[in-house]
Amino acid sequence: METPQASGQEFRTQEILLNMGPQHPSTHGVLRVEVVTDGEIIKAAYPDLGYLHRCFEKHAENREYLQVLPFCDRLDYVAAMNQELGFCLALEKLLEVQIPERAQAVRVVVSELQRIASHLLAVGTYSIDIGGFTPMLYAFRDREHILSIFEELSGARLLYNYIRPGGVLRDLSRGLEDKIKEFCRYFKPQLQEFDELLSGNKIFVERTANVGMISPEMAIAYGLSGVNLRGSGVNWDLRKERPYSGYEKYDFKSVVGANDVGQVGDCWNRYHCRVREMFESIKIIEQALAQIQPGDTMAKVAKAVKPTGEVYMETECPRGNLGYYIVADGSKKPYRVKVKSPGFISISCFDELTSGMMLADIVAFIGSLDFVMGEVDR
């Protein structure tokens, strides 16, 4: 057959605007991406946000501090404990309350358990994005145990409203402590098995290694945080750098991407940082439960607090550094609550990183950033 050039005609290609989402299984929520493609190569990608916007910040201005807490759960609904912790720490910083030792330890235990649950969901659904169905089932099986523990602890499976300004709602019972210890013993070999199953899998590695490279400079320039930043080789973990809630007492490593399978900053490294971070979380939980002392779990905090001043508090959430900025004017309700969400920043680097990428890789890239739209849109 004659090629167009040979026949004297000019070979013309056309850019196609492809609509991905909002109801797309791999966009992890309701993210819509307008992808401009030239054949299989992406020219540009514009994320379209706002499908899950629920006016969190405006709602918070019209509710008392305690009433804002259930809404914080609903920001990042797969890591609700960490979202609560951030808000409570911010409020406590504003009120200058001393939190009892036991309450701090319980907070560390629940937020690390939540980190494991959230990372399990992230890597499980990531394996589905890549095309592996089984690892997701294993991840959800183990996540289920954590949710049962939380249900017994707080009464809810997903949106706990457990961490309160001044402490925690209910004390960790002896039976539950043993149950968490038993879970850690059970979970370590299971996670090793999961690591074996997925991380070294040839198909998985081919799809994710050297794909979606974020250089350390670029990650810092965009302001990425959490695993996405550490996957790029920047060692920045708020639990280490600015310890809160007694994290300085525990011995753990902050996990950084390595050059073994892929390169630092690719999708595989971001994925594998999550897996390795779960091992570190187990370490923290085991230490916290070994050191925990009986005592109060609630400091004396008035029901309707009336703080004044402004405060910014950042915590290390499973998805990055979540910051709460609260302006208080001495009334029962906050004057302004601003949330700095890590997912929003992850999405902002979309256009620059996806241009030049293959269309099939964008799914792997979205999955590796691991954002939750509830937190992005707020």
Added chain:
Amino acid sequence: MSGQQPISEFKQYFQNIREAVVSVSKGMGITMRTFLKVNGLRKQLGGYEYGAGPVTVSYPEVKDNIPLHSRNRLFNHVEGCIACNQCAVICPVECITIDSRKKTPEENPDERTPAAFGSKPKKLKLLRFEIDEALCCFCGLCTEVCPTESIVHTPEFEYSKYDRDKLMYNYLSFKDDNPLPKV
């Protein structure tokens, strides 16, 4: 998979196949092991007791154990309610509506709540106590502020209705096709 010394394309081709076969068979081995474990065979071989056996609950036939303090549908014991309105005030989504008025001398103003609800004086007559269960966000704040512990979250979660209006529960004349939740 790059970074090693350059190898010929031909060699790479077969190495890829080898790696794929090895990793897939490794995965199959793990799947097989889990299959045996779930079916209880591995238990005798020293498997982990925690999480042995299937995790899935065949829901409508088999029901999971739900903790007694789990936060599902709200229920208000009218005999214990003193109409203090605290639950309606603290609710972040305003799903509780309470109307009350002062009791007249004929209406026994010295009445107290039963001992199970703390024997608190009931000075107000409750005219309306409605909870819009469709709005409830299950945060549990109302149950914590209740001075007589009359409003509680029950473990009951199977109360879906075809009509949204039917999720409006009036606890003064509690009529429901579901049996009363156990407390």
